[in-house]
Each structure stands twice: as C-alpha cells, then as structure tokens.
Amino acid sequence: MARKIVLILLAPLIVEIAIGCCHCDDTPSVTSLYTYKSIQLENLDNRGAEPVVSESGPYLKEAYGLRVHLYRDLIAHSSGAPVSFFPSAYAFSCGCENNSSISARDSITYVHIITLRDFDASHQADAEISDLFRVQTESYGTQELTRVGEYATGPYLRYASADRFLRDMTFDILLFAPPAAGGVYKFKIQFTLSDGRVLEQETSEIQLM
C-alpha cells in the first residue's frame, strides 16, 4: 500500500522528466523592450583595407567617414520561465530554439547629415548632405552600399540585434562624394525618433585634405 502511495506521489515527477525536456514553447521566453538614448560620433580614416578610428586629423577627404554609436537602454525585460516540478538544470538537452524577442519602443524615422560649413558649390553651410554618404553592408559575401536613412530606418539595425540585446549599436558611414577642395569642415547627424525626440551629435572641426 505504502509503495502505491509513493508511486502515485512520484507520478507527476516521472511524467515531467519524460516530457519536460521536450516541451518547446513557441511563445517568447524572454521579452525585451528598448529605447534609443543617445549617439556618439568618431572620425574614421579609411585609407587602408578597413576604416579605423582616428581622432587626430587631417583626414584624406576621399577616405573620410564617421563611426556612429547608437546607444540604447533596456526599459522592460521579462523572462517567461515555465512552471515546472523539475528545474531545467536537470535536463540533458532540450533542443529548443531561442525564442527571445527584442523589440524597440520607438523607431528611427529620419536621419539627416548636415554640413555646418560650406561643403561645395551646391551645398552651403546647414545644407543636408546625407546623400553623399553610404553605409557599407554585407550579406553572404555580397557587399552593397546603402543610403544612411534606409539603413537606420530599415531592417538592418533590427537584424543586427535580433538574438541579443546590444546596448551600443555601431555602424560606419563613409563619404563617397568629397568636396573638391580641402579645408576645415564640420558635420552634424540627427536621428529623428517616432516619439518626436531628436538625437543629434556634431563632429569636432576637422581638416580634410
């Protein structure tokens, strides 16, 4: 009799051992919500094979670029661990896919790159020059140059942190139509967010040659 009682009491645990490890839930187990917080710019020297940060100019105008750090803050985080008799630590392998979900509370709607000095004959001070820059993207070996606005508002940033939250999203924008003459230049980048906020940052005065 005592044996039967023990067996009945242990039955849920035995069933849990049998099915617990194979239970893969499609609903996200971890949900994160973030917001864009601030940006930071660094000057790039792209004379070599890869762009490198260089805070001391002068810069070759044909090989100039900016590294953008887009900082984000985690504002909500929930872990939907299922209720179980058995801790998952006892599982050998569940083989479940990562169902974490990372989403933005706000999105980037516009990106403007503005020259704060006269750039060339058709771009005076305070003119937008976003179209003269591009972001270099690569997918399965295929390289493309993407417009900055398209890169920031499109799926690229979302895909870059699809499986884990990145506090600092970094990407490089390169100048592809440099001014005819060298001189002192200064740029400003503005990210307009869907909640109306504008994140902006200016470069220091830089010497392009």
Next chain:
Amino acid sequence: MRSLLVLCVALLPMSQAYAQLSKPYSSRWQTRIVFGTDMPIKNFPHGNAADYLVGYDSHAGYLQIFNSSLFFSRHWGLDAGYQIQMPSTETESDFHRQLETEYGDAYYVTSFVDGDGGNGHQGRGNLGLIYRFESKRLLVYPKFSIGFTNFETNSGTAYLKEKNANTITQVRYEAKQYSRTPFTFIPSVSLGYRVRNRIAVNVDIAGAYFKSNIAYTKQTRDLYSEVISTEKLSMKRNALVLTVGLGIVFTIYEKDGK
C-alpha cells in the same frame, strides 16, 4: 599506385604455377580498371581572372571506373570507357591570387566563387576502335577514340576597395554555361603482360586533345554611382595532355565461350 605494384609482384609467381594460358586472340570481352595521371603538353593559357574560374586541371589524377573492349574479329574491336578525374587546383584561392596580381597595387581585394569554391566535377569519356597484337603473354592494344571532356565553368565576384579612398567596385565574372563538354580526340596504346589466364597487368599511355570556346561576361559596377560597364570575354582554349596509367585487364569472355 604502390598497392597495384605490390599486387603485380604478388601475381607474377602465381603465373608460373598456372602456366595454362589461352591462345592469343581468343578473348572477346575484356574489362580493365586503370588509374593514373594527366600531364599537360599544351595547357590552358591563364591570361585573366576568368581563366582561373574554369575548373579544368591538366595535372589531374584519374580513375578509369569503366573500360571495356569487345573484339568482333581477330584484331579489331570496340572500346569504351569513362574516367573520373581528381583536380588538385583550388579555384577560389587561384582566382583570388590572380585578382591580387591584376588589381592589388591599387586596391584591397576580397573575392568569392559561387558554390563551394572548388573545381567541381571533371571527367572524360571515350568510344572508339581498338586493334590488338597478342603473344602468349604480351598484349599490345593501340586505340583511337573520340569522346568528351567534362569540366565546370564557375562564376566569381571580386570587391575592389580602392587604397586611400572609400570607393568600392564590384567585378563579377559570370560564366555563360555552368559546364563545358568539348569533343576530345584520344589516341592511346595499352601495353599488357598476362600474369594469369584471365588477368593481365597493363600500362595505358594516351593523348587527349580538345578545343573549347568558353564565354564569360565581366561586369564592373561602382557601388556608389551604380555606373556599370560590361565586357564579353570569349576564350578559345585548347588543351593537349598526355595521360599515363597503370591497371589490371580482366578477360571476362573468350571465343570458345569459356
């Protein structure tokens, strides 16, 4: 190769013990297995990067997986065979090296070849006439065959990042066809020594000649301005190789039905 020689040495003493050999010219069906290597006499020229995307290796080792002869008269017969070849070149790295040679002074080069980046499949098939001279032990079989050589023509892409500038240019080499199968002329001679009644060891020496028109499109695209220029590369390529192989000949059917 070494194992075949060991087998031949092992069979020679046995040939003394089984000295009952059939009469010359009595076999009707023969089949043989041969492996060896190609040696180039006239190789494909390599003038541009697209040449390195052509998956033909004139130094390839080969294994003749099928080769049979049917003798319909005392001296004449039909001979057919197919050999798979094992190219030793590395298409992707050779392609990249050539791009470095062409563009490396002014650009940083990255590149890839479509697919797995290897040579892919290479093979040669033949069908022709065989003539035979036989003595009790020595077999001499001159042959003349026509057939085909099959190899792949890969496509590849290079990205040229200009030194001291942001400029990036994509250069795409697109093959018109995925593979080529040119007609091939294959004169050859097979020299054999009978070690047992139905077994002979042999040396195959053959020449193989083919000419192939290979077409590529070279597209150059500036990734910023999207300016595209296209150039057609028509490459007439001739190859002449000497192949040498070692193998074993099996007589599988004789005229008296044995």
